[in-house]
Amino acid sequence: MSTTPASIIGTATPRIDGPLKTTGVAEYTADFHFERMVHAVPVIASIASGRITRLDTAAAEKMPGVLLVLHHGNIGPLYRTVPGDDNATNSEVRSAFEDEIVRHWGQYVAVAVAETLEQATAAAAAVNVEYEKQAANLRVSLDDFEGEPKTISGRGDFDEAFDSAPVKIDATYITPIETHNPIELHASVVVWEGEHVTMYETSQGVVNHRAVMAQVLGLPLENVRVVTRFLGSGFGGKLFPWPHAAMAAVAARKLDRPVKLSLTRRMMFSSVGYRPRTEQHIQLGATKEGKLLALRHHFVNVTSQLDDFEEGCGEATPYLYSVANLEVTGGMVRRHVGAPMYMRGPGAVPGLFALEAGMNELADELKMDPLQLRLINDAEKDESNKDIPFSSRHLKECYEVGAKKFGWEKRTAGIGSMRRDGKVLGWGLAGASWVALRLPCTASVEFCASGRLCVRCGTQDIGTGTYTIFAQVLHEKTGVPLDRIDVILGDSSLPNGPMSGGSMVTGSVLNAIAAGAENAIKRLQQVAAATPGSPYHEAKLETIGFTDGRVHKKDQPAEYGTHFGDILQMAKLNGVSAEGKTQPSWEDPKAKGFSLHSYGAQFVEVEWEPEIARLRVSRVVTVIDAGRIINPKAAANQISGAVVMGIGMGLLEETVYDQRTGQPINGSMADYLMATCADSPEIDVTFLNYPDPVMGEYGARGVGEIGLAGVAPAITAAVYHATGVRVRELPVRIEHLLQSKILEA
Ligand code: MOS
Numbered sequence: 001m002s003t004t005p006a007s008i009i010g011t012a013t014p015r016i017d018g019p020l021k022t023t024g025v026a027e028y029t030a031d032f033h034f035e036r037m038v039h040a041v042p043v044i045a046s047i048a049s050g051r052i053t054r055l056d057t058a059a060a061e062k063m064p065g066v067l068l069v070l071h072h073g074n075i076g077p078l079y080r081t082v083p084g085d086d087n088a089t090n091s092e093v094r095s096a097f098e099d100e101i102v103r104h105w106g107q108y109v110a111v112a113v114a115e116t117l118e119q120a121t122a123a124a125a126a127v128n129v130e131y132e133k134q135a136a137n138l139r140v141s142l143d144d145f146e147g148e149p150k151t152i153s154g155r156g157d158f159d160e161a162f163d164s165a166p167v168k169i170d171a172t173y174i175t176p177i178e179t180h181n182p183i184e185l186h187a188s189v190v191v192w193e194g195e196h197v198t199m200y201e202t203s204q205g206v207v208n209h210r211a212v213m214a215q216v217l218g219l220p221l222e223n224v225r226v227v228t229r230f231l232g233s234g235f236g237g238k239l240f241p242w243p244h245a246a247m248a249a250v251a252a253r254k255l256d257r258p259v260k261l262s263l264t265r266r267m268m269f270s271s272v273g274y275r276p277r278t279e280q281h282i283q284l285g286a287t288k289e290g291k292l293l294a295l296r297h298h299f300v301n302v303t304s305q306l307d308d309f310e311e312g313c314g315e316a317t318p319y320l321y322s323v324a325n326l327e328v329t330g331g332m333v334r335r336h337v338g339a340p341m342y343m344r345g346p347g348a349v350p351g352l353f354a355l356e357a358g359m360n361e362l363a364d365e366l367k368m369d370p371l372q373l374r375l376i377n378d379a380e381k382d383e384s385n386k387d388i389p390f391s392s393r394h395l396k397e398c399y400e401v402g403a404k405k406f407g408w409e410k411r412t413a414g415i416g417s418m419r420r421d422g423k424v425l426g427w428g429l430a431g432a433s434w435v436a437l438r439l440p441c442t443a444s445v446e447f448c449a450s451g452r453l454c455v456r457c458g459t460q461d462i463g464t465g466t467y468t469i470f471a472q473v474l475h476e477k478t479g480v481p482l483d484r485i486d487v488i489l490g491d492s493s494l495p496n497g498p499m500s501g502g503s504m505v506t507g508s509v510l511n512a513i514a515a516g517a518e519n520a521i522k523r524l525q526q527v528a529a530a531t532p533g534s535p536y537h538e539a540k541l542e543t544i545g546f547t548d549g550r551v552h553k554k555d556q557p558a559e560y561g562t563h564f565g566d567i568l569q570m571a572k573l574n575g576v577s578a579e580g581k582t583q584p585s586w587e588d589p590k591a592k593g594f595s596l597h598s599y600g601a602q603f604v605e606v607e608w609e610p611e612i613a614r615l616r617v618s619r620v621v622t623v624i625d626a627g628r629i630i631n632p633k634a635a636a637n638q639i640s641g642a643v644v645m646g647i648g649m650g651l652l653e654e655t656v657y658d659q660r661t662g663q664p665i666n667g668s669m670a671d672y673l674m675a676t677c678a679d680s681p682e683i684d685v686t687f688l689n690y691p692d693p694v695m696g697e698y699g700a701r702g703v704g705e706i707g708l709a710g711v712a713p714a715i716t717a718a719v720y721h722a723t724g725v726r727v728r729e730l731p732v733r734i735e736h737l738l739q740s741k742i743l744e745a
Contacts, residue, residue, distance in 0.1 A: 012633035026230045030187040034258035041120040043110035045102040048136035048336040048662025052100040056128040065119035071110040072097040088211035096243035103305040105662035106270025136336040145300045149329035153318035156325030161294035165285025173354035174729040176654035178275040184232020187262035188248040204238045205499030210492035226492040231462040236342035269667030273341025276301040280354035292323040307339040312347025316433040318384030345705035356430035356713035382595035391594040392692040394625040398601035402623040406603040415724040416742035424608040426722025432600035432710035436701040438585035439508040442495035445516035446577035451565035454486035459497030465634030477517035479548035506702035515580025523576040531571040591694040598626040604714040608722040627692035627701035639707035646711020648675035
């Protein structure tokens, strides 16, 4: 492990937005309120497949306070987004109320708008919709996949190598539909001024959201502004716009009044995405010594009737292990459900459940320590991409450090062989990986005459600590104290910033901010030299320094210098600003030839009480190689949260649909099981903290999703170790565990 630098970069820093949140000052979308604002409540389909034959709004329209009921017949034109336009990615192909076909339970069929939320809710309930029902395909199993699977990656000759391999694993793994459950409900608050619209949105990407809404509403881009100051998380569910935003926008325009539309939790289970069910076939062939000879990973995921959503389970498989013969393929199967959406660690997380569970089974088959199996098959170069080097890969060290912290060498291999305090212990491990990229973006840094320093970027803080790390970088570059730094994010009118997705904001934006700060310092020094009366008037630029917020002569200490605010006041300027840009990693000649990923190792202990069939995760050690860590406090929060989510994935989460209606049966916070504090064990988070040399100035790759990867397969390995039950379908249930032959501790 590298040492911690003596700088604010790498120092645990409390969130600068913490006080705003704890005092309730931070404005989340649904907190925005405007004069004359009215409320919109969607009407949702009660069938999974069919046609609307009659939509009667007369009763609803006569109810007190009701202003408008929008539906297919009167919403007017809404457009689709241009296919393949990466700058305007929408969640669903179809626009709101586009036709009268119903393709999933919960699809919006109308929206009622009234003076109060209660009036709108009552009106929505009074809209009478009749349907011509058609047979809905809600089959849970995806074994009806037909057609040619898409090849994701391939090398060597899998079939031949697998056939002749002395040791084999051939198994199918299943992950269920999981629903995003951020605390904050999806919402839109829309205000029009003439032809210009401002949309307060629950969005992980205001710049993309603006581009989508401009296309959907048929407006010039410059007429749309999207604002997300604070987000109560999203986990991917808020990456791209959902149809309710356009519904609110049209209602606000027709009424010429601000409109608020906030979904209910139940609607969040049917109309704003989910992690799709996956069925994954893993075939592994190895020598008797455990060297991988052949690896095949084929996955199928569920999608909706109209959206081609590929879960990408094969993302980490091609490069994680050294194996000469490999085949990764995928496909999708349609059901009458809403559109899936990326959910924390999309693709790789369910994909690694299958791959790492398969590796653990292979280790058992070989009677080999699963740690040892990982170490001897570790890849030294990216065999899926012309053998290019990894930019910075310390996966072996993750395993070694984790094993030491966890006490792995004390593990005895026999099923049910470890006991503590009358409980059976199970120990399992798995590897983790997640992609890294540097996305293009711009940040603007401004020194103000008020003595404050600010940075502006059209990215957003989705609850992860983005505000704080941006302030840390500005402090590091300028010496201006954190309480005089303003970080302004979450507005599409700011310089273009990236989506808060894929754990990519940190590694991307810090470079632009650092460059912006350096450029702004140069501008300030130019102002100092150009201002009559300034102590630096007509000084050569190379003789002017800048330290701790002060302009000074380089041959004098900073304390003799002049504060930037005073320089600006002398110059009669309100501020000077400069932009910095981040070059995308795929265009950077220094980064291009490298395979960029983060890594991790997860060690899990479960306690099994056979008498009462109770299983709990009792301890997790996680070691993360995610480049340099900017704020260990916020980063550890991210990893701990991801581990808790991994416990939910392993033991609890699954969205279940009524086979008759297509309605999620457990579509509420009461019925959908998620890991709570009581389910959360002691979590030991370690960062290796190696700066990634190709990620730019700080060598950060970002955290967030990597902490979830590998948790579920480590849990199922621990479950097997404790109980002897091999669970290949998540979540692990009591029904599975009752098959255990370990009947008493
Ligand atoms: Mo994440 S699923 O990229 O928000």
